[in-house]
Amino acid sequence: MSVITLTINGELVSARSGQSLLEAIRDQGISLPTLCYLDGLSTRGGCRLCLVEISGQARLQPACTTTAGEGMVVVTHNDKINRYRKMILELTFAERNHTCAVCVSNEHCELQTLAAELGMDHVRYDYLNPQLGIDISHEKYGVDHNRCILCLRCVRVCDEVEGAHTWDVRHRGIASRVITDLNRPWGESESCTECGKCVEVCPTGALFDKGMSVGEMKKKTNFLRRILDGREKNQWNR
Amino acid sequence: MAVDMNADTKVNMKKTVTIEPITRIEGHAKITIELDDVGQVADARFHVTEFRGFEKFCIGRSFWEMPGITARVCGICPVSHLLASSKAGDAILGVRTPEPAVTLRRLMNYAQMVQSHALSFFLLSGPDLLLGMDADPVERNMAGLIKVHPEIARSGIRLRAFGQALIRALGERSVHPSWSVPGGVRGSLKAADKEHFLAQLPEMYSTLDIALDLMKDALDRYATEVDAYGSFPSLFVGLVGSDGGLEHYDGHLRIVDSDGRIVEDNLTPDAFLGRISEAEETWSYLKFPYYTPFGPERGMYRVGPLARLNVCDFAGTPRADRELRQFRHFGGPGKTVNSSFYYHYARLVEILHSLERIEEILADEILLDHHIRSRAGVNQNVGIGVSEAPRGTLFHHYQVDDNGMLEKVNLIIATGQNNLAMNKTIKQLATRFISGTKLEEGLLNRVEHGIRVFDPCLSCSTHEAGRMPLHLQLRAVDGTLLDEIKRG
Amino acid sequence: MWLIIGYGNLLRQDDGAGYRLAQTLATHLAPRPLSRDVRILAVHQLTPELALELAAEDVARVLFIDARRGQSKLLTLSKLDPAGAKGSCGHQLAPELLLYMAQTLYHRSPQGWLLTLAAQQMDMGDMFSAKAQAATTVALSLVDKILVKATKVAAK
């Protein structure tokens, strides 16, 4: 394993070669906000919360999809980046109807937590107020598109880990929706194995166990690492 | 303060008096009194703000979310909505809700009864009852009461805090507890809390003793007026237990007439709703419901504390039964108590009863049982949840698709059901206290109080609206403002 | 000790601005030592038993935060006079009355202020209008400043 050196926030640090910049940064104990990234899933670079400044590059780059390189000079936090991150969160809130006060994930939501951490206390954009529904046709789970942030963790975990590929995205941009089985109601999906992985990895209250009431949905994503370590490294420790 | 209402009036010109809104009542309310051309009261109306936009907000959501949402809408009786909503959910699941969960829900409902009635009696109506209806409005208010009777205000606050703390101990938060859910409840009561509340009960009982004495004094003082405060025959509706006892959580609905005759008994919520009509058609908000077989006039009914005491055979707890016997004297042998003024008294009897029930439940071993939630999917497409809220019978009526998605939502709240009776009360007061062509301050006070006996809750509207000053307008039918009184 | 009470209905858009600001303040102050000198409550409406909170031994100052429609300024901050307690109140009380209660019933006289945030829309929903949001942001830094200043003065 070869080691590289790079500069993060003015400090010279080392990293494994091939490591993502995000991992290299987090290895230094620096906290970097992420939403679409989840340890164990392929990286997507979709939410853009992990944007960092890399010397020599005109635009901010997502750390999760960038490979750490020898001699890179990286800044993880500054006014511009912080402002940018806040703006992304604001847009996320403005695009759908979150209504935290009555959400199943209230107080256990990654989006809500990030907003608090980044000090996002208001939304400067007009709320789009889209008319979105819920699909609770599945026996065990439900999806509320009002709270979906299109991180696509569900799509990835279902495809990459469960191997069912039930989830997909339809339409583009602001009109995007996650769908099950060619846009059939989830309850009629033939591919879904009802394993519940998508629900556990979903960062918001968009996917939930049916029957949950306000603030009751607590998710655990650590199962993922366990499964993968078992599979890849044959470590079946419980 | 007086307003001359007869200056230059033309024959047949109707004049309208508008009082807006009623002070010390939540939400935005408005009263209009219409006079005919000879200065006689033609009609009186109490306008209630609707749950606007609420139905739209809920349709397309799942019924699982409703307890949390409805409890959020109202800051005054969140517990009542929570319970009615989760009971509607129970009905949709169609499974048995575990007995310990039912007991815990009852406990919360009694706590709610205590805190809500305490506010109404000690702090909202207290000023009128204890300082006198003709007292200067500058003094006849909560601040005045606090000054003159600080010990009463303090006890009222303690009683309220007791109820609130019990609700919080059960639901973690008193205001939007999504604690009760379809199929049961989310948590039990801690053993330490049990002791804590039991220890406070003696103080609460003695507060009630004092309050009952004050109430009886007030009844003596207002003996000649009681008849003007909405004293008329009407039907009464409320839940009673399977044994006919006073009930606030379950049981069946009973309709009683003013002669004390049971008109209908053993009604399920479904059957009951099938027997009432609304004078104005809206799916989401029942405006003027009446008992259909008797028509809109005779079919008028009252709900709430007065109605509950009128429909039940007995209270079922010793102290409350003793009071109930005295209460019944005001109606006469075999009859119901008909003056709405007795709502105040009925509230105290209910607080007493609730305290006794709380004591019973806190001592019940069943609270240790941890089977408190049944799980199931949608087994019924329609669910009606009923509970007795402090202000009267509350219905949550949901229709869901096979997945549990809401297709129709209908909340029938107590204030809506008392609407006809409130109008009649105002009319009765106006008729009695409007003398000639003058509008006296005393009338205003009494009209306000006439509404307050029902303790209407309009807080499903914004809280901001609730603090506008009292505004009385005198308008000619063509809209010209003849005079107005503002009271801050 | 400061007591901060933000109130309103979170499902009534701007009506909930005071409540929301109280919540935001709580997260905002939590990591700072300042938070030891502040108690924050977010409530649906002002109710009489809050007088007990005001009357708590360690409370010296109370800040009420409310949303108000029809105010042209983004914020108004005013000192409350318990003597100005009016009787007209619904199940919802006036902040002055709570001060008056603390004084008359419990012989405690914390000083009180009312901060009102400009509100515009109060329909069902939890989205704030641009105006209410702007007011909330300005209010946040204002309250922060007030608290910082007050603790500095106290430290001297």
Ligand code: SF4
């Ligand atoms: S439950 Fe499992 S199989 Fe079904 S959609 Fe979710 S991840 Fe895919």
Ligand code: SF4
């Ligand atoms: S449903 Fe959840 S996991 Fe899937 S895209 Fe939306 S927010 Fe992400």
Ligand code: FES
């Ligand atoms: S976490 Fe890197 S783009 Fe989403």
